[in-house]
Each structure stands twice: as structure tokens, then as C-alpha cells.
Amino acid sequence: MATKVRVRFAPSPTGGLHLGGVRTVLFNYLFAKHHNGEFVLRIEDTDQTRYVEGAEEYIVECLKWCGLNPDEGPQQGGPFSPYRQSERKPIYRQYAEQLVNSGYAYYAFDTPEELTAKRETIPNFQYGHDYRHEMRNSLSLPADEVKRLIEQGTPHVVRIKMPKNETVTFNDMIRAEVSFDTNLVDDKVLLKADGMPTYHLAVVVDDYLMKISHAFRGEEWLPSAPVHILLWKYLGWEADMPQWAHLPLILKPDGNGKLSKRDGDRLGFPVYAMNWTDPKTGDLTKGFRELGFMPEAFINLLVMLGWNDGTDQEVFSLEEMIKKFSIERVSKAGAKFDFEKAKWYNAEWIKRTSITDLRTLFNEVLDNNGIVISDENYLDSVIALVKERCVLISDFWQQASFFFRRPYEFDTDAVKPKWNQDKTDFFKALTVAFSQSPAWNSTDLENEFKALAAEKGLKIGDVMLPFRIMLVGGKFGPAVFDIAALIGKEETIERVNHFLDLLAE
RNA sequence: GGCCCGUUCGUCUAGGGGUUAGGACGCCAGAUUUUCAUUCUGGAAACACGGGUUCGAUUCCCGUACGGGCUACCA
Numbered sequence: 001m002a003t004k005v006r007v008r009f010a011p012s013p014t015g016g017l018h019l020g021g022v023r024t025v026l027f028n029y030l031f032a033k034h035h036n037g038e039f040v041l042r043i044e045d046t047d048q049t050r051y052v053e054g055a056e057e058y059i060v061e062c063l064k065w066c067g068l069n070p071d072e073g074p075q076q077g078g079p080f081s082p083y084r085q086s087e088r089k090p091i092y093r094q095y096a097e098q099l100v101n102s103g104y105a106y107y108a109f110d111t112p113e114e115l116t117a118k119r120e121t122i123p124n125f126q127y128g129h130d131y132r133h134e135m136r137n138s139l140s141l142p143a144d145e146v147k148r149l150i151e152q153g154t155p156h157v158v159r160i161k162m163p164k165n166e167t168v169t170f171n172d173m174i175r176a177e178v179s180f181d182t183n184l185v186d187d188k189v190l191l192k193a194d195g196m197p198t199y200h201l202a203v204v205v206d207d208y209l210m211k212i213s214h215a216f217r218g219e220e221w222l223p224s225a226p227v228h229i230l231l232w233k234y235l236g237w238e239a240d241m242p243q244w245a246h247l248p249l250i251l252k253p254d255g256n257g258k259l260s261k262r263d264g265d266r267l268g269f270p271v272y273a274m275n276w277t278d279p280k281t282g283d284l285t286k287g288f289r290e291l292g293f294m295p296e297a298f299i300n301l302l303v304m305l306g307w308n309d310g311t312d313q314e315v316f317s318l319e320e321m322i323k324k325f326s327i328e329r330v331s332k333a334g335a336k337f338d339f340e341k342a343k344w345y346n347a348e349w350i351k352r353t354s355i356t357d358l359r360t361l362f363n364e365v366l367d368n369n370g371i372v373i374s375d376e377n378y379l380d381s382v383i384a385l386v387k388e389r390c391v392l393i394s395d396f397w398q399q400a401s402f403f404f405r406r407p408y409e410f411d412t413d414a415v416k417p418k419w420n421q422d423k424t425d426f427f428k429a430l431t432v433a434f435s436q437s438p439a440w441n442s443t444d445l446e447n448e449f450k451a452l453a454a455e456k457g458l459k460i461g462d463v464m465l466p467f468r469i470m471l472v473g474g475k476f477g478p479a480v481f482d483i484a485a486l487i488g489k490e491e492t493i494e495r496v497n498h499f500l501d502l503l504a505e
Numbered sequence: 506g507g508c509c510c511g512u513u514c515g516u517c518u519a520g521g522g523g524u525u526a527g528g529a530c531g532c533c534a535g536a537u538u539u540u541c542a543u544u545c546u547g548g549a550a551a552c553a554c555g556g557g558u559u560c561g562a563u564u565c566c567c568g569u570a571c572g573g574g575c576u577a578c579c580a
Contacts, residue, residue: 047578224575249573251573314517341530347543389542
């Protein structure tokens with residue numbers, strides 16, 4: 001391919017970033033990087049009524065977290081600035097007028113009320129050849145009347161004039177050939193009464209001006225593809241039209257349909273990449289990041305929703321994805337989102353990530369729980385012991401809190417029924433033995449413990465669990481002697497005594 | 506309703522005219538771990554249906570069914 005690969009992600013800043021949006025970014029990004037191309041972020045804020053404060057910054061932050069930073073965009077600028085469509089407003093009108101002048105579009109003066117009324121009286125009303133001559137527009141009205149209306153500043157829009165009896169065919173990179181009958185497509189609004197373009201005009205103009213070579217977007221855009229393709233043609237840019245790829249949708253896990261934020265709330269999993277607080281209502285929607293997902297796992301689980309490399313490999317780093325990604329291997333059918341599998345990816349990533357790289361992440365969890373780490377080596381040892389037991393980063397607290405402070409609660413029910421004086425004696429003797437213990441390591445501790453149990457005529461199994469409960473608080477966690485070795489002599493003895501006191505009460 | 510897109514285990518998917526239809530998640534059983542998790546081994550589990558084409562279709566074609574998307578001066 002002679003032309004440089006340039007792709008774009010073009011979100012509208014209306015709220016949190018949906019995981020489907022992130023996957024669209026990912027596929028764009030992977031394709032671009034695979035071909036040594038550029039990835040552009042363009043903010044499609046042409047609908048001023050839907051603009052939400054902070055949404056753009058949020059999107060940028062999400063991309064940053066995922067490691068999918070754009071090469072050009074509103075934050076860093078670039079040769080095709082500005083990258084916010086609201087700031088490009090003056091650009092669009094001339095193209096709309098060019099289309100009117102060449103007969104491919106027309107002015108329409110119908111008010112929203114008139115349109116609603118029309119839709120109510122005529123079932124399946126479409127603003128197209130069947131009805132456009134009954135409406136108030138530059139096709140139905142005399143030229144001088146049109147001129148007068150415009151000069152008077154009458155609110156009007158520009159609509160595309162869909163041709164009659166034509167078939168628009170294009171080759172989608174994922175779906176192969178797709179065709180549409182122009183008789184069935186309506187005269188979409190191109191320029192709104194407020195002077196802003198609609199998505200249809202803006203996407204074509206900006207993709208052209210920004211030299212976009214490949215346009216990837218969700219399948220929900222497929223029905224409007226004929227409008228865009230005709231626009232490329234009518235504007236005289238057909239030779240520069242990007243190649244299209246309509247990505248399969250991400251579906252809700254139960255039933256069918258596009259996955260929405262509500263499904264997450266209902267089923268108890270995040271849908272947004274990061275926490276999002278609606279500035280108007282103050283409502284917080286949970287995100288994958290704050291729940292405890294690693295960005296590597298997040299993009300990994302997303303890429304597998306609709307793509308595979310043809311082998312059995314399922315865990316990919318971003319670098320590997322870039323190397324192996326190809327749009328031909330993206331499937332056509334929508335994929336149901338499975339939160340269980342999503343968690344599996346995260347657990348896999350935690351297991352595969354080095355202690356050093358996990359340190360910051362886990363330290364943050366401790367920080368959130370009011371623990372300040374002074375000894376980094378100690379933290380590292382704990383991480384080594386529990387990382388395989390964490391599915392989410394946030395699980396670290398549940399799995400490791402007892403390494404940093406004495407347990408608040410003890411599962412005494414697990415030991416009480418079988419408790420007896422022999423055991424009390426054993427543990428009292430154990431504290432004495434431990435206090436005199438010259439070495440303090442897992443193996444020696446285990447040997448001492450076992451020797452003492454044998455001496456007292458107790459089965460090891462009968463005292464192991466109580467010992468664990470004393471140190472941990474419950475029936476979980478890594479090997480007991482590893483824990484004792486790590487928390488130290490003093491702390492171990494204190495915990496044993498504390499528990500004995502508790503039982504005595 | 507109309508238009509467009511889709512359909513392999515419950516889920517994500519591999520495969521592709523002749524295969525014991527492969528893998529992963531989840532589930533079940535066993536082993537290991539004197540806890541739990543990890544790990545390991547094994548198991549149940551799928552080509553939507555009907556017609557073609559063909560010596561042979563899960564694979565190609567056409568229908569049907571089902572599912573989804575779109576149908577705004579929203580993207």
C-alpha cells in the first residue's frame with residue numbers, strides 16, 4: 001500500500017467510555033501500529049446538547065491507562081488541528097454548500113414539529129424521493145422563495161439528495177461485499193440548523209481532510225455507510241476514500257443485544273474502562289481499573305472478543321498483539337461479554353507479571369487500607385506468596401492483610417468444637433519453644449512444630465489448622481510456616497497468645 | 506414494519522468438502538497442597554433447520570427460522 005496508514009477513533013464526549021469503545025480503539029491502534037501508521041483521536045462533539053463536562057479528559061485518560069495513546073489529538077495537537085469538531089465548525093458549511101450547488105443536496109426548511117407531524121400521519125415516513133416534494137425545501141419551493149427564506153435567516157438544514165434506483169456497493173474488510181438500495185435510504189441531514197454538521201457530513205469531511213486511510217467503527221454504523229460512500233463520491237474524493245471495516249458488536253451476557261452500562265449494573269460487573277462520575281447527577285459508574293484490573297489484562301480480554309491469531313494462544317502483550325494483529329482475522333459475529341473469562345485474563349496477567357511490576361499496584365491497595373510500607377523487601381516477599389491467589393489487584397487486601405496487621409476476626413468456630421486442654425498446652429509450649437528458637441525460617445519452624453506435636457502426642461493435622469487461624473484469622477492463605485517466618489518471631493508468639501486468651505474467655 | 510448484518514459446546518473461539526470437529530473460560534470428578542487458591546489429570550458439552558451442488562457436506566449455494574443493528578436537525 002502506497003499511502004500511509006492513518007486511522008482514527010472518533011468518540012463523542014457524552015459520558016464514560018464503554019468497553020466496546022475501547023475495543024474499537026484497540027483494533028484501530030493495533031492495525032495502525034502493525035502497519036507503522038498513525039492513530040488519531042478526534043472528538044466528535046457536534047451535538048452541543050449532549051456535551052458532557054470532563055468526558056474528553058476522561059477518554060484521554062482511559063486511552064492512557066490502556067497504553068493506547070494517540071499520535072495526534074486534541075491534547076497533543078498535530079498537523080491536522082484542530083481535532084475537536086466543534087472547533088472545526090466553519091469548515092463544514094462550504095462542503096454542504098458545494099453539495100447543494102452541484103445538486104447532490106438541498107436546503108430544507110421543515111420545522112421539527114412539521115417533521116414529527118408527518119411521521120405521525122404517515123407510517124414508515126422517510127424523508128426521501130417519495131415525500132421530499134411535499135416538504136418545504138429547495139427542491140419543492142420556487143427558487144426566489146428559497147432565496148427569500150435564506151436571506152430572512154429562516155432556520156434550515158442541508159439534506160443529502162439520495163439518488164433513485166441506484167445500488168451502493170462497497171467492500172467491507174470484515175464483511176466483504178455489502179450493498180444498499182438507495183431507494184430505501186432517506187435524505188439524511190448533513191448540516192443542522194445551528195450550523196453544525198451532523199456525524200454524516202463531519203465524518204466524511206474530516207476523514208478526508210485528515211487523510212484517514214482506514215475507517216473502523218462498530219457494526220451499528222453499517223446502515224449509514226451508503227450515505228457516507230455517496231458523500232465521498234459527491235464531494236469528488238472517491239479516490240481517497242478509506243477502506244471500511246465494521247466491527248462486530250459486544251453483546252450482553254444474558255439474552256441478546258448490545259452490551260450497555262445498565263447490563264453491568266444489573267449483572268454486577270463494570271462496563272466502563274474507568275470509574276465515571278456523571279457531573280450532573282453525581283452518579284458513579286464503576287470501571288475496570290478501579291475494580292482491580294490490570295490494563296494489560298483489560299486490552300487482552302478485549303482483543304479476544306472478536307479476534308484471534310489462528311493458534312491456541314490467548315494471552316498477548318500489546319507488543320505481541322501489534323505484531324500479530326490482522327483485520328482479516330476479526331470475526332463477523334457479535335460476541336457476548338463473559339465476566340468470568342475477563343477475570344481469568346486478569347488472574348493470568350497477575351501470575352505472569354513480575355513482583356517488581358506488581359509492587360506499585362499492590363502498594364496502592366495497601367495505601368487505600370491505611371497501610372504504609374516502610375520495608376519494600378517485606379512487601380516483595382508477601383507478593384511472592386500471594387500473587388497467584390489474586391484474581392483482581394484489589395484481592396490483595398483480602399489475601400494479604402494479615403501480613404500487615406493482626407487479624408480483627410478469627411474463625412473460632414473452626415477450632416472450638418475440637419479444642420481441648422492438650423491443645424492449649426501444646427500452643428503454650430510452642431510459644432516457649434519459638435521464643436528460644438535460634439533460627440527463624442519456614443523449614444526450621446515446621447520441624448520444631450512437628451517435633452513438639454509428636455512429643456505431646458498430638459496429630460499434626462489437629463494443630464495445623466488452629467495455628468493457621470491464629471496467624472491468619474481464617475482457613476485461607478499460603479503455607480502457615482511461610483507466614484510465621486515472614487511476620488517474625490515476636491508477632492507469631494503474640495498472635496498465638498492472643499488467640500489463646502480469646503479462647504479462654 | 507422496512508433495510509442491513511450475523512448463526513460451531515452455556516460463553517469466547519479454531520477448523521473447513523472426507524477430522525475421533527481442536528483449544529480456552531465456566532462446570533463436574535480425581536491427584537497435589539496437613540487450609541484455601543494455584544498446579545496437574547480426566548469428564549460432560551457444539552456445527553440452528555430444510556432444500557440443493559457433490560461420490561461425500563458442519564464447510565459451497567438458496568431458502569426458512571432465530572438473533573442482532575439501524576430506521577433523529579444523536580453519535
